[in-house]
Amino acid sequence: MLSQQILNGLVSGSVYALFSLGFTLIFGVQKLLNFAHGATFMAGAFIAYYCTISGLPFLLAIGFSMLATGLIAILIDLIAFRTLRNRGNAEFPALVSSIGVDLILVSIAQQVSKTQVLNFPFGTFPIKFYDLFGLRISLLQIVILAVVAVLVAALIFYLRKTTFGRQVRAVATNERAAALLGVNAQSVYLQTFFIAGALAGLAGVLIGLLFNSIQFLMGEPYMLRAFVVVVIGGLGSVQGAIVASLLLGVTQSLAVAYLPSGLTDAIIFGLLFLVLLVRPNGLFGDINAVAGGTRQ
Amino acid sequence: MKFKTLMLSATSAAAVTLAGVAAHAEDYKVVILQSLTGGAAFIGKNVADGAVLAAEELNEKGFFGEGNQMVFSVEDDATDRTQTLSLITRLAADEDVLMVMGPTSGSVAMAGANVANEREFPVMTTTNSMEVVENGPWSFIMTQPASITMPFIADYTAETLGLERCAIIGVKDNEAYVALQRMYESLITEAGVEIVSQDGVALADSDFSALATKIATSDQDCVFIGTPAAQGANIILQLKQAGLDPSTPILGHNAFASPTFIEKGGAAVEDVYLIGAWVPGGDDDFSSAFAESFEAKMGFPADEWNAMGYSGMQVVAHAVRDAAEAGNLTRDGVRQALGEQKDIPVVVGTHTYSYDEERVPYFGMKVLQVKDGAFTVAPE
Amino acid sequence: MTTLTISDLHVSYGGVKALRGVSMHVEQGEMVALIGSNGAGKSTLLNALSNVVKRKSGEIVFEGRETKGMSPHSVSRAGLLHVPEGRQVLGDMSVYENLQVGLIARGKRNTIYTLDHVYELFPVLEERRDQIAGTLSGGQQQMLAIGRALMGGPHLLLLDEPSLGLSPLITDQVFDALKKLNAEGLTVLLVEQNAHRALEATSRAYVLDRGQIAFEGASEELAGNQAVIDSYLGA
Known part of the structure; x- marks a missing residue:
């Protein structure tokens, strides 16, 4: 059972990674916490659900959903962050305004779904199981692990090796210096919000599919985990977020499997405190981070 | 809407004062107040639909005696305490209203119970919370505690x-x-x-x-x-x-x-x-007949809450008729009669509904099993 | 041809008048010094030129084009590149990556300043191309900041206190590089507190005092005017 539980944890963790990457990316670039990230994730699942039941092929529904959540995230930037960004001490007002956007999106979803739990129709994705060295693994789990691995690699390549990625990191490090070098910070913000939103949307679809459940509050537990991931991994660090997500997924699986019920959250936060005790800046601290330091 | 019949207050006032005089056709006014909207709508709307069907059928077959009928209206508590408080207060002020079937659940039902006991106005809430019963002699519950x-x-x-x-x-x-x-x-x-x-x-x-x-x-x-x-x-x-x-x-x-x-x-x-409490499609003559007439009227099969509403209305109707027959067609008369209901034929549970001395309802439960994608009675 | 013309420029910071009617010009190929004591408004002037701070009134014309309303990144993409005070290198990124970010301002414009050119000017940047910029010494960071601006293909280079915190030896190296660049045709506006260095390197100079131009003239002439130096520069 141990290896099976580690596999379960890795699958859950890889979806946490998808979710947390966007969150940490926005934090890295803006030094602002986007509380509406959970609602964006939820919106991804909702949009793909309604596309699917109205007859759109599933892959197209995913694509449409990612595009839509990318745009929602841009809207969040324009509504909740843009005006605040230009003033000092934006952290708290931005936090409040993003919570506001979160509440609006959640209320809309509650109305649309009439508070019901939705799920993708049976057969949206083929249910197949494979026996791999005594491990029971579903086709969906394999696809999720592969998709997340490819996307994470693509994101890292994008940030590290492309001109746009350099601009993102330049803005993250020092927005004013970047502007003096010709970097259009507004456009960088819009693009990072789009990427973060699209990744969150995809995570929503995958979670909705993997765990047969789409509901208006589904973003909340993931937001809480994203905080843990971002703190354990190191604020703004992409690699840190990935490692911490997988660590969190596996820890959680093992805690459910081997410890008395109800201790899971205590264990997760215990892990958080332990990491902070040994490495106050998180596993990947500021070294190699996409961005470090505080908002300027 | 058809069931939102409102009657003239002049005739109803006469009905109350002339209660017991057999020669007159009488109207018994009951308000079905349920969560038609909001979080508990999946219960309240369905209870209301079942209750309305029951009241229509009872009137049609002359349950209340020659010329008498139950006059009912359906109101929405909106799963909202404030709305419930103001609605029940308003209904309590209308002397023609004998009792309220509702409100639906949770804190809304509790709010209803508070006003009911303050105003000495009988309410039969849909909830199964004993707190509602303990709140005072005027508040009843329709469903069985755990x-x-x-x-x-x-x-x-x-x-x-x-x-x-x-x-x-x-x-x-x-x-x-x-x-x-x-x-x-x-x-x-x-x-x-x-x-x-x-x-x-x-x-x-x-x-x-x-x-x-x-x-x-x-x-x-x-x-x-x-x-x-x-x-x-x-x-x-x-x-x-x-x-x-x-x-x-x-x-x-x-x-x-x-x-x-x-x-x-x-x-x-x-x-x-x-x-x-409900076996879809029914599991005896009465419940099967209900299942058939509900689907014929609504166009979809009855669920547990439709059956509960239908059953609850049977109990309410018996209480109202008993009070009238006892020559005590007042709110207090209906309250007393309701608490004394025993072995009323219903479509849920083990098919009879009773209140015990503590006004706790009992109608039994069925153990069900999912078979071929439907709820069926589990083998004994 | 005139590269930069400033007319009657006023800038205020939260009610404080930082610049009060500044007018000056920089001709193509010139290296001009802007000197003045601490708080005279020198950095404010450069920030106004790159639109990092908004002006209250006045005109700034760069290569025949009024820059009013342009965003800072558009100004730098037009070829007006500003090396800010304190270098402001991108500390988490390598030397090479810093230089690559510098390319963004160039866009599709042609320029003589290639990566090889920058490495030739500052060989240390090539030696340390993979080093994280934040770990360079102050002088190396200054060279990187200038090199990075060169990658953007400047038509006008604004330098804010390049000698700040550098040893005399390193300052010499930086100024030698600037003179070389100017000799190759680069137009430079140099802000310095170190008046002697600045006047020695440039042909013309402005003295800024409490937000106004107090003196302008040939650098050589100014260097010899002890009265001006004593009263405005306190050196």
């Missing part, structure tokens, strides 16, 4: 199925669900069933992969799941995907007695045991 319902599934687990080692999954962040789970645990423990594991999930959780693997690979001969229908169906799906032995009995309480359960669970919830 202390009555849970023994049905606990006995079935321990005695009928003779199971010995149960894994329990409950909801950790909702008191009502925790209370049901605790009750089930203590009942089966008393009956000699060992509890091999207890796990709580949060209502917002959907990732049960680790839990499912743990239970699928642990040594048990049954799994009890005390969660809402959709979440329960999802847990069962993930248990089966984690390789739970398909022959392991899975049991749940009456939260599963909803079409949502089968819709969300599909083939995975086949053979699951649960308790319910």
Whole structure:
């Protein structure tokens, strides 16, 4: 059972990674916490659900959903962050305004779904199981692990090796210096919000599919985990977020499997405190981070 | 809407003062106040639909005697305390209204009970919370408290199925669900069933992969799941995907007695045991006739809450008729008659409905099983 | 041809008048010094030129084009590149990556300043191309900041206190590089507190005092005017 539980944890963790990457990316670039990230994730699942039941092929529904959540995230930037960004001490007002956007999106979803739990129709994705060295693994789990691995690699390549990625990191490090070098910070913000939103949307679809459940509050537990991931991994660090997500997924699986019920959250936060005790800046601290330091 | 008939207050005032004078045709005014909108609409709207059908049928077959009839209107508590308070206060001020069937549930029902006892105005709330009963002599509950319902599934687990080692999954962040789970645990423990594991999930959780693997690979001969229908169906799906032995009995309480359960669970919830007050399609003459006439009128099959509303209205009608026959057609007369109702034929549970001395309703429960994608009565 | 013309420029910071009617010009190929004591408004002037701070009134014409309303990144993409005070290298990124970010301002414009050119000017940048910029010494960071601006293909280079915190030896190296660049045709506006260095390197100079131009003239002439130096520069 141990290896099976580690596999379960890795699958859950890889979806946490998808979710947390966007969150940490926005934090890295803006030094602002986007509380509406959970609602964006939820919106991804909702949009793909309604596309699917109205007859759109599933892959197209995913694509449409990612595009839509990318745009929602841009809207969040324009509504909740843009005006605040230009003033000092934006952290708290931005936090409040993003919570506001979160509440609006959640209320809309509650109305649309009439508070019901939705799920993708049976057969949206083929249910197949494979026996791999005594491990029971579903086709969906394999696809999720592969998709997340490819996307994470693509994101890292994008940030590290492309001109746009350099601009993102330049803005993250020092927005004013970047502007003096010709970097259009507004456009960088819009693009990072789009990427973060699209990744969150995809995570929503995958979670909705993997765990047969789409509901208006589904973003909340993931937001809480994203905080843990971002703190354990190191604020703004992409690699840190990935490692911490997988660590969190596996820890959680093992805690459910081997410890008395109800201790899971205590264990997760215990892990958080332990990491902070040994490495106050998180596993990947500021070294190699996409961005470090505080908002300027 | 057809059932939103409002009657003229002049004639009704006459009806009340002339109560007991047999020669006059009488109107008995009752208001069905349920959550037609808001969070409890899935209960309230359905209860109202069932109650309206019952009242129409009773009037049609002359239940209240020559020329007499029940005049009813349907109002919406909107699952909102403020709206409920103002509506009940307004209704209480209308002397023609004998009683209210409602409000629906939770704090809204409790608010209704408060006003009812203050204004000496009978209300039959849909909830099963004993707090409503304890609030005062004017507030009643329509559904059975868990202390009555849970023994049905606990006995079935321990005695009928003779199971010995149960894994329990409950909801950790909702008191009502925790209370049901605790009750089930203590009942089966008393009956000699060992509890091999207890796990709580949060209502917002959907990732049960680790839990499912743990239970699928642990040594048990049954799994009890005390969660809402959709979440329960999802847990069962993930248990089966984690390789739970398909022959392991899975049991749940009456939260599963909803079409949502089968819709969300599909083939995975086949053979699951649960308790319910209503067997879809009916299981005797009266309930089958109800199922038929409800579907004919509404265009969709009756669910548990439709059947509850239909049954509740039978009890209300008997109470009103008893009060009239006793020559005491007042709010107090209806209240007394309601608390004394015994063995009223209904379409739910074991088909008769009674209030005991503590005004706790009893109509029994059915142990159901999912067969071919439908709820059927489980084998004895 | 005139590269930069400033007419009657006023800038205020939260009610404080930082610049009060500044007018000056920089001709193509010139290296001009802007000197003045601490708080005279020198950095404010450069920030106003790159639109990092908004002006209250006045005109700034760069290569025949009024820059009013342009965003800072558009100004730098037009070829007006500003090496800010304190270098402001991108500390988490390598030397090479810093230089690559510098390319963004160039866009599709042609320029003589290639990566090889920058490495030739500052060989240390090539030696340390993979080093994280934040770990360079102050002088190396200054060279990187200038090199990075060169990658953007400047038509006018604004330098804010390049000698700040540098040893005399390193300052010499930086100024030698600037003179070389100017000799190759680069137009430079140099802000310095170190008046002697600035006047020695440039042909013309402005003295800024409490937000106004107090003196302008040939650098050589100014260097010899002890009265001006004493009263405005306190050196």
